[in-house]
Amino acid sequence: MSNDDTSYRLYYWPGIQGRGEFVRLVLEDARASYVDVARLPEGEGGGAAAIVDALQRTDIGTPTYAPPILQDGELFMAQTATICRYVAQRHGLTPDAVEDRFRADALQLTIADFADEVHDTHHPIAGALYYEEQKPEAARRTSVFLEQRLPKYLGYFERVLAQNAASGGRWLIGSDCTYVDLSLFQVIAGLEYAFPNAMRALESEHSRVIELHARVADRPNIAAYLASDRRIPFNEHGIFRHYAELDADG
Amino acid sequence: MSNDDTSYRLYYWPGIQGRGEFVRLVLEDARASYVDVARLPEGEGGGAAAIVDALQRTDIGTPTYAPPILQDGELFMAQTATICRYVAQRHGLTPDAVEDRFRADALQLTIADFADEVHDTHHPIAGALYYEEQKPEAARRTSVFLEQRLPKYLGYFERVLAQNAASGGRWLIGSDCTYVDLSLFQVIAGLEYAFPNAMRALESEHSRVIELHARVADRPNIAAYLASDRRIPFNEHGIFRHYAELDADG
Numbered sequence: 001m002s003n004d005d006t007s008y009r010l011y012y013w014p015g016i017q018g019r020g021e022f023v024r025l026v027l028e029d030a031r032a033s034y035v036d037v038a039r040l041p042e043g044e045g046g047g048a049a050a051i052v053d054a055l056q057r058t059d060i061g062t063p064t065y066a067p068p069i070l071q072d073g074e075l076f077m078a079q080t081a082t083i084c085r086y087v088a089q090r091h092g093l094t095p096d097a098v099e100d101r102f103r104a105d106a107l108q109l110t111i112a113d114f115a116d117e118v119h120d121t122h123h124p125i126a127g128a129l130y131y132e133e134q135k136p137e138a139a140r141r142t143s144v145f146l147e148q149r150l151p152k153y154l155g156y157f158e159r160v161l162a163q164n165a166a167s168g169g170r171w172l173i174g175s176d177c178t179y180v181d182l183s184l185f186q187v188i189a190g191l192e193y194a195f196p197n198a199m200r201a202l203e204s205e206h207s208r209v210i211e212l213h214a215r216v217a218d219r220p221n222i223a224a225y226l227a228s229d230r231r232i233p234f235n236e237h238g239i240f241r242h243y244a245e246l247d248a249d250g
Numbered sequence: 251m252s253n254d255d256t257s258y259r260l261y262y263w264p265g266i267q268g269r270g271e272f273v274r275l276v277l278e279d280a281r282a283s284y285v286d287v288a289r290l291p292e293g294e295g296g297g298a299a300a301i302v303d304a305l306q307r308t309d310i311g312t313p314t315y316a317p318p319i320l321q322d323g324e325l326f327m328a329q330t331a332t333i334c335r336y337v338a339q340r341h342g343l344t345p346d347a348v349e350d351r352f353r354a355d356a357l358q359l360t361i362a363d364f365a366d367e368v369h370d371t372h373h374p375i376a377g378a379l380y381y382e383e384q385k386p387e388a389a390r391r392t393s394v395f396l397e398q399r400l401p402k403y404l405g406y407f408e409r410v411l412a413q414n415a416a417s418g419g420r421w422l423i424g425s426d427c428t429y430v431d432l433s434l435f436q437v438i439a440g441l442e443y444a445f446p447n448a449m450r451a452l453e454s455e456h457s458r459v460i461e462l463h464a465r466v467a468d469r470p471n472i473a474a475y476l477a478s479d480r481r482i483p484f485n486e487h488g489i490f491r492h493y494a495e496l497d498a499d500g
Contacts, residue, residue, distance in 0.1 A: 062413070063409050065356075081359060106312070106327055125394060126395075129394070140375050160313055163313060
């Protein structure tokens with residue numbers, strides 16, 4: 001991370017991986033220069049106040065709805081999938097063919113839906129309420145998620161990988177790693193943190209997905225990032241939370 | 251709608267507007283030639299079986315996860331926002347500047363999040379269960395939605411419109427109508443169907459959003475579409491459902 005004028009500026013809540021992590025992984029894999037603004041001390045323009053300022057700006061063309069927000073010079077952009085696609089396109093982490101770029105975008109939005117459903121296991125009623133205020137509903141939603149939705153999503157991505165493997169590809173799309181692989185890595189990492197028992201039961205049937213997760217973790221820039229203090233540990237404030245009472249029996 | 255080889259083919263559940271409607275509005279505004287495949291009789295390759303076939307294809311590069319699916323020649327694409335952007339780009343319904351296209355995509359994903367939250371008011375636990383199987387949870391989720399989320403989203407889009415109006419724009423972004431205006435129209439139309447009381451209470455503070463809805467409805471191709479039998483009426487199987495017990499008091 002450097003702080004010169006050519007750096008991207010990422011605005012995201014400082015204490016969690018959250019949706020910002022999908023953006024961080026693209027920036028890190030690309031070795032792009034970026035400032036993780038809200039993680040700077042408040043005296044240096046950081047903290048949550050920096051995010052609120054960005055949300056309230058009236059001089060940026062289109063206001064942003066929520067973090068993550070990426071600033072690239074005068075351009076401010078919201079929405080995780082939009083930001084990931086933008087950064088990936090500038091740093092060679094998208095497929096080459098135009099049609100494949102649309103296919104990659106559809107994969108990215110499916111990964112985003114998957115992550116949203118993981119979030120809603122512990123927050124089925126409202127993001128503004130604590131988990132403790134919606135525990136019975138969370139238990140009910142999680143049980144359907146683990147029985148139906150999780151196998152459906154994993155099965156889908158397994159099928160995408162198998163089909164691409166049939167044409168010689170080791171990634172979700174095409175012959176090279178793209179941003180959608182980085183994002184699927186993040187969801188699998190999060191699921192293994194949140195639902196270790198449920199994931200252990202599903203691993204053998206979804207070995208291509210599990211191997212993709214390992215292959216992304218081994219990429220030199222990603223491995224260096226994961227070992228650094230720039231990677232915030234998983235915790236019970238983000239998308240992927242470990243509540244033992246929600247996981248499957250071990 | 252015509253049926254020649256140059257037509258788009260849209261695969262979406264035949265009995266509801268659902269997420270397919272966002273795609274239909276772009277196709278209709280563009281006067282693009284398309285076949286609404288699953289609405290054809292089964293004997294002509296239609297019905298829900300056509301969707302299942304499309305989902306199971308193994309010869310389309312990347313499998314699709316769920317409808318809507320758009321076929322353009324050999325390209326099959328899933329995800330509503332991806333499809334809308336693709337069609338819009340081909341028919342002059344995106345902004346011209348590259349930066350504005352990313353801003354438009356972020357707006358579209360925020361509209362998609364908004365629609366998802368409307369859906370979850372009646373399905374907070376699982377899409378696979380009936381509303382009647384999750385009524386207490388739906389009542390709780392809807393109350394937070396109407397009190398907090400609905401005003402927040404409407405306020406955001408009001409602010410986007412006000413800011414663009416300050417530079418002379420009558421639409422969400424730039425000087426011309428784009429696909430994101432069509433999509434916001436659809437969410438407002440759906441909300442007025444689902445929550446007439448709640449919307450009436452919010453209209454006066456969000457007059458730019460309400461006027462945008464009217465302006466889109468008046469576009470000649472949209473007006474013709476809305477008056478045709480190609481527009482499926484709102485009903486209690488789609489995203490926007492009217493359950494009187496969930497709406498605010500009148």
